[in-house]
Amino acid sequence: MNYYSTNGQSPKTSLKDAVVRGLAPDRGLYMPERIPTIPSAFFRHIGDMSLQDVAYVAANTLFGDDIESSTLQTIVNDTLNFDIPLVEVDSDKYALELFHGPTLAFKDVGARFMARLLGYFNRQQGNEDVNVLVATSGDTGSAVANGFLNVPGVRVFVLYPKGKVSRIQEAQFTTLGCNVTAIEVDGTFDDCQALVKSAFMDKELNDAMKLTSANSINVARFLPQMFYYFHAYARLVGSGKSADKVVFAVPSGNFGNICAGLIAKRMGLPVHRFIAANNRNDVFFEYLKTGKYNPRPSIATIANAMDVGDPSNFARILDLYGKSHDAIVGDISGCTYTDEQIADTMRNVYAEKGYILDPHGAVAYRALDEYLQPGETGIFLETAHPAKFKETVDSIIDGSVKIPARLEAFMRGEKSTVRLNKQFPAFKKYLLSL
Numbered sequence: 001m002n003y004y005s006t007n008g009q010s011p012k013t014s015l016k017d018a019v020v021r022g023l024a025p026d027r028g029l030y031m032p033e034r035i036p037t038i039p040s041a042f043f044r045h046i047g048d049m050s051l052q053d054v055a056y057v058a059a060n061t062l063f064g065d066d067i068e069s070s071t072l073q074t075i076v077n078d079t080l081n082f083d084i085p086l087v088e089v090d091s092d093k094y095a096l097e098l099f100h101g102p103t104l105a106f107k108d109v110g111a112r113f114m115a116r117l118l119g120y121f122n123r124q125q126g127n128e129d130v131n132v133l134v135a136t137s138g139d140t141g142s143a144v145a146n147g148f149l150n151v152p153g154v155r156v157f158v159l160y161p162k163g164k165v166s167r168i169q170e171a172q173f174t175t176l177g178c179n180v181t182a183i184e185v186d187g188t189f190d191d192c193q194a195l196v197k198s199a200f201m202d203k204e205l206n207d208a209m210k211l212t213s214a215n216s217i218n219v220a221r222f223l224p225q226m227f228y229y230f231h232a233y234a235r236l237v238g239s240g241k242s243a244d245k246v247v248f249a250v251p252s253g254n255f256g257n258i259c260a261g262l263i264a265k266r267m268g269l270p271v272h273r274f275i276a277a278n279n280r281n282d283v284f285f286e287y288l289k290t291g292k293y294n295p296r297p298s299i300a301t302i303a304n305a306m307d308v309g310d311p312s313n314f315a316r317i318l319d320l321y322g323k324s325h326d327a328i329v330g331d332i333s334g335c336t337y338t339d340e341q342i343a344d345t346m347r348n349v350y351a352e353k354g355y356i357l358d359p360h361g362a363v364a365y366r367a368l369d370e371y372l373q374p375g376e377t378g379i380f381l382e383t384a385h386p387a388k389f390k391e392t393v394d395s396i397i398d399g400s401v402k403i404p405a406r407l408e409a410f411m412r413g414e415k416s417t418v419r420l421n422k423q424f425p426a427f428k429k430y431l432l433s434l
């Protein structure tokens, strides 16, 4: 299967090139040129299948031409070696808990899948290691570092601004060792990003070593998120619950997660409709209402992984629906909530149901609470463990979220970093010395 660029100015390319490049040369996003459907018999048996088997069928449908089946099976199994429970919060509302992976947030799956796919493509080409450079202000670094940990043929360098990430975040990428190196830069996040950009543009460096990014727009990070939707549907059917009119509420920032869900629907997954739940950064909601898309600077909120003013996957959603506003509003509705509304929801759900929402999941829960119709079954994606936002959550629910053992283990690990100034020559010299 080939991949095309949403900007339409670059040639179509193979999955391998799309993964290695990340962004298309015309700066568009890659999309599969066809979205094959899965035979309906699969959905009749889906309730009896495991997470790994369901995900394999979905993955094989999209990637089967490009990856040998036993390899793809291994990649899927290695990516999904943890639970994704569907938890009943209300009689018609379920939480799909996407936070049981290594860094307790939903980006783990995309990062892990991409790491394995990149390792596989790289091994096909020879044995030279590929070096992944990633600049982080906190969360991306931990998902990528843990996703790529111990993947053969890949080395990861996480650049982060010294003293400007939280202790928990820092522990998640500075204590790993093995093929992960944390680089503590005396500067800001923008300085880190500038160093990475300069490295990609430096000819001498690129001649000496193979460099790539693990950007969130990469098809190998974005598409595997479709597994969640197939799996949620399977668990619903498997537990004998009504799955006639399934509604997914997705806490959305860059819209990668929900876009993968829309693709799952196009592949045949029986989804009734989607709700794109936003915090106060609501350019997409405004687009649904008016047909006009006006990107603007982001506003800081307590659901900060969704503080995005110009969602990068908007172009993919437009393409998926032939740029038709009517078609888009036929499948997706939206909503927007203030920090006060998010906090109220967290407080109420904790008091009434005993369930602790994180601020991102709370946005999606509230969307179901307000807009779910009789006869519909709602699934909201719980994208992060509440302990990742412990201070915020504790103060809102007036309680104390228990820190999971996995997070605590990071905190006990020994920090090891390479310290550099923010000047490119020092970074270049370091990379060339490896």
Ligand SMILES: *Cc1c(COP(=O)(O)O)cnc(C)c1O
Residues within 6 Å of the ligand: 105, 106, 107, 139, 251, 252, 253, 254, 255, 256, 257, 258, 305, 306, 360, 383, 384
């Ligand atoms: C990244 C993130 C989101 C937003 O996902 P998108 O795919 O960017 O829409 C929501 N919640 C959490 C916790 C995240 O880390």
